[in-house]
Amino acid sequence: RNAYFGDLHVHTQLSFDAYIFNVRRTPDDAYRFARGETIGHAGGYDVRLQGGPLDFVAVTDHSEYMGAIREAADPNSPLSKLAFSQGLFSPDPQQIQTAFNRMVDAFEHGTTPVEFNDPAIRSRAWREVQDAAARNNMPGRFTTLVGYEYTSAPEGRNLHRNVIFRTANVPALPFSSTMSNNPEDLWSAMDGWRAKGVEALAIPHNANGSDGLMFDSVRLKGQPMDRAYAELRARNEPLTEITQIKGTSETHPSLSPNDEWSNFEIMESYIGRDKRVTRFAGGYVRRALEDGLLVRDKLGVNPFKLGFIGSSDTHNAAPGSVEEPNYFSKVGRRDSTPELRGSAPPKGAMTWDGADPAKAGGRFQSWGASGLAGVWAEENSREAVYAALRRRETFATSGPRIRVRFFGGYDFPANVLQRPDAVGQAYAHGSPMGGDLLPRKGAAPRFLLWALRDPSAGYLQRAQIVKGWIENGVAKEKVFDVACSDGLKLDTRTWRCPANGASVDLKTCQPDRFKGDVQLSAEWRDPEFNAKQRAFYYARVLENPSCRWSTWDALRVGSQPNPKLAPTIMERAWSSPIWLEPTA
Numbered sequence: 001r002n003a004y005f006g007d008l009h010v011h012t013q014l015s016f017d018a019y020i021f022n023v024r025r026t027p028d029d030a031y032r033f034a035r036g037e038t039i040g041h042a043g044g045y046d047v048r049l050q051g052g053p054l055d056f057v058a059v060t061d062h063s064e065y066m067g068a069i070r071e072a073a074d075p076n077s078p079l080s081k082l083a084f085s086q087g088l089f090s091p092d093p094q095q096i097q098t099a100f101n102r103m104v105d106a107f108e109h110g111t112t113p114v115e116f117n118d119p120a121i122r123s124r125a126w127r128e129v130q131d132a133a134a135r136n137n138m139p140g141r142f143t144t145l146v147g148y149e150y151t152s153a154p155e156g157r158n159l160h161r162n163v164i165f166r167t168a169n170v171p172a173l174p175f176s177s178t179m180s181n182n183p184e185d186l187w188s189a190m191d192g193w194r195a196k197g198v199e200a201l202a203i204p205h206n207a208n209g210s211d212g213l214m215f216d217s218v219r220l221k222g223q224p225m226d227r228a229y230a231e232l233r234a235r236n237e238p239l240t241e242i243t244q245i246k247g248t249s250e251t252h253p254s255l256s257p258n259d260e261w262s263n264f265e266i267m268e269s270y271i272g273r274d275k276r277v278t279r280f281a282g283g284y285v286r287r288a289l290e291d292g293l294l295v296r297d298k299l300g301v302n303p304f305k306l307g308f309i310g311s312s313d314t315h316n317a318a319p320g321s322v323e324e325p326n327y328f329s330k331v332g333r334r335d336s337t338p339e340l341r342g343s344a345p346p347k348g349a350m351t352w353d354g355a356d357p358a359k360a361g362g363r364f365q366s367w368g369a370s371g372l373a374g375v376w377a378e379e380n381s382r383e384a385v386y387a388a389l390r391r392r393e394t395f396a397t398s399g400p401r402i403r404v405r406f407f408g409g410y411d412f413p414a415n416v417l418q419r420p421d422a423v424g425q426a427y428a429h430g431s432p433m434g435g436d437l438l439p440r441k442g443a444a445p446r447f448l449l450w451a452l453r454d455p456s457a458g459y460l461q462r463a464q465i466v467k468g469w470i471e472n473g474v475a476k477e478k479v480f481d482v483a484c485s486d487g488l489k490l491d492t493r494t495w496r497c498p499a500n501g502a503s504v505d506l507k508t509c510q511p512d513r514f515k516g517d518v519q520l521s522a523e524w525r526d527p528e529f530n531a532k533q534r535a536f537y538y539a540r541v542l543e544n545p546s547c548r549w550s551t552w553d554a555l556r557v558g559s560q561p562n563p564k565l566a567p568t569i570m571e572r573a574w575s576s577p578i579w580l581e582p583t584a
Helices: 027-034 068-072 093-109 119-136 183-195 227-236 285-299 362-366 382-391 422-429 549-557
Strands: 002-010 056-059 143-150 161-165 200-204 239-244 307-310 372-377 394-397 403-409 430-432 446-452 460-471 474-484 519-525 535-543 572-575 578-580
Touching: 002 143, 002 161, 002 239, 027 056, 027 119, 056 119, 068 119, 119 143, 143 382, 161 183, 183 200, 183 227, 200 227, 227 285, 239 285, 239 394, 285 460, 285 474, 285 535, 372 382, 372 403, 403 422, 403 535, 403 572, 403 578, 422 430, 446 460, 446 474, 446 535, 460 519, 474 519
Parallel strands: 002 056, 056 143, 200 239, 239 307, 307 394
Antiparallel strands: 002 372, 143 161, 161 200, 307 372, 372 394, 394 572, 403 430, 403 446, 446 519, 460 474, 460 535, 535 572, 535 578
């Protein structure tokens, strides 16, 4: 199987929150950009990927208001005459923002004018999505998947999902949050489609903005989970988007205080609002995996058995636009300059004297240049890519195209990593990421991990395995370093690598080219393994430090960087977990 990289979260002019901020690029433009072509940005400049083309993409415009804002921009359209349309196309950015906030409030509270969800308008837009995917699908070279975003946000708490279809056989209209903001109804609709031969999966994203609701321990209306609910959810949601522009949802420092790398591109606000998140449990993936083990013990089914992907959530029709030196943010002209996104001082100043760097750019300064989806598939085709998504043989990166393999098993040959057929042996004798390991009496599993750097990005510093398990009815977790760069010796008392001393010249953003490795690999056996404990394991791979996008912005305009923002980050990749069932 080969590694393919893609973006399964892409918005174009058909999404209300793209068109309103002057984005006029189409689904066809999005696919052109993903293949390495140049497109125009709403800010008045051209944009293009610095890295190579992507392998697969899904355009996932919001099902709510799909195509309606474009319709309202036509002065001959009845929608343009509605009071609800006032301010949408004002030359005053503040009026546009007010109109946008009004729209978000309306669909969160079910008060959207029916004209804006006219089935005829939505049907035309949905047909555009399908036709563009058909035109741009090139089996073996470039794969398009038909999809859309289900945009539920009760009381502003994010429950968004991207729905991805296996083939071009899709429903006449998407199931949207205007029909129901309860994801259970989406999953039931998906079951109904499946009974008619329409196969799809849903991928939740931005759990970090759900205020604990996305992976809550109870159902949306407060009822306890039962087995039927757990089966419904697990059947329809095999994956989650662990990282994207609006933050990374792996874990939070308050949930993982012993994980020194947990504070990575954390966003602690509601989506599209300045309201702060106060509840982190239920809003981060590692805790959800742990809670899933507890539910599995109780109900016999794990509703949070989730593989990982990353994607961008671009609203610029620019899939894969997650390169730190080439960052142009997310929502058209609203955040199209360093000043607007808070990485450079206001009014063309070169220093932050007299300005408040903490407030500059609002929430845009907390966004990150992330992420990408990786799959291991036999070929670059719809069928093969979708099959990899469904079986969770997927990985996520924060942007660089780091390739990660992860296997667990009992029967790997001795010195398997040194064999030329190591990958074949791993498949023959183990379970790849996304799979299960059954217990074997008297034996502890071994884990194989490989990571290969992106040639156009940073060098690798360390590879880790994150474990979660249940001990006496309590969920626990631990991070183990398993491979160190630069020939450094792993301390197996602390399970930490020594620092490799890699640094960055912040005056030029030039990273240290003599620290770090091109490839890291490890064969590891859990030193604390207990065959009676239910557990999961996933790999995390860290690059050397490199400049964050905000530092690159300041360097380009010649200003002082925002002192409230981290000057550097450690780009990373995550494998999907492997789950271990306990012995009786």
